[in-house]
Amino acid sequence: MMLYLMDIWDSVRGFMAAGGNVLWLVAFVLFVMWVLMIERYWYLKWVSPKKHRAIIAAWDAREETTSWYAHRIREAWVSQASQELNDRMLMIKTLVAICPMIGLLGTVTGMISVFDVMAVQGTSNARLMAAGISMATMPTMAGMVAALSGVFISTRLDQQMKIRLEKLKDRMPHH
Secondary structure, three states: OHHHHHHHHHHHHHHHHHHOOHHHHHHHHHHHHHHHHHHHHHHHHHHHHHHHHHHHHHHHHOOOOOOHHHHHHHHHHHHHHHHHHHOOHHHHHHHHHHHHHHHHHHHHHHHHHHHHHHHHHOOOOHHHHHHHHHHHHHHHHHHHHHHHHHHHHHHHHHHHHHHHHHHHHHOOOOO
């Protein structure tokens, strides 16, 4: 098992070395994005149901639910629940959008390295040029893959949050 983990670590290090330092930035942004998405998933599945049951219980305990004042209270509670559900989603979506941009930064830095090699050694050193091209393409690919994973999960989270909020509204009837 330990040997297997060492092989994986060596593969990751080789990938990161071939792609340049920008890949570490992509990895960091990806890590933060996934931590935030996992936190939102945890909130959606385990925390928000308890909070929503408490809101519904408070609404059901009210004697009067038809006045203008009662409707404003309902709107405030639903708005607060919506705000809590959507916490950190803007940050997640921003990180998703940034991933391809960081990948493009890697493309630019890799191409600069290719042009550097060409300026110093001409086009005769294919090995150094290939390393630069690798450094140009790998961060772009990594940024796109990171963004795709984030788009898929954040869209799913958004859907689930909207459904959860609609269920809360439905269980708090206003007459």
